[in-house]
Amino acid sequence: MSTTPNDTQEIAVLETSLGKMTIAFWPKVAPKTIENFKKLAREGFYNGTAFHRIIKGFMIQGGCPNSKEGAKGTSGTGGPGYTIKAEFNERTHKRGVISMARSQHPDSAGSQFFICHGDAPFLDHNYTAFGEVTAGDEVLEEIANTPVKGSFGGEKSEPLKRIELISVTIQVCA
Secondary structure, three states, X not given: OOOOHHHOEEEEEEEEOOEEEEEEEOOOOOXXXXXXXXXHHHHOOOOOXXXXXXXXXXXXXXXXXXXXXXXXXXXXXXXXXXXXXXXXXXXXXXXXXXXXOOOOOOOOEOOOEEEEOOOOHHHXXXXXXXXXXXXXXXXXXXXXXXXXXXXXXHOEEEEOOOOEEEEEEEEEEO
């Protein structure tokens, strides 16, 4: 029996220096965002980046090419060279939800994403939530508990040790 696109679901496996997290996508609420994330993952864009912003009880943020070792530019300011249109939806920003990071403009997301470590209802309808952690919550917890120091702007969110995103692979589940 052959499978059709409706019979399969793709997931993302984020391999970090502290372990793996599996993300299940929500294609009905953010299809273009998911396609962009999968495209970047398949191109190896995320490989070697780091979680550059960590706020325990709130979120961990990654996906910036400036966070690669030897990269020029400030971590947290880079992207893929383009932006995507926001797909705000009814999904809530609770622990384990992955969402697109952006600047003040709603349509400014590109590659950076964050995973909620705690509930953040103030982000609902303002950021594009597109999936959730289905395995590896202990890795999320360990990353979120990484000691941090002040960074630009005075926010205490820059990790004292590098937490690498070794790879993001897209896998098909039947």
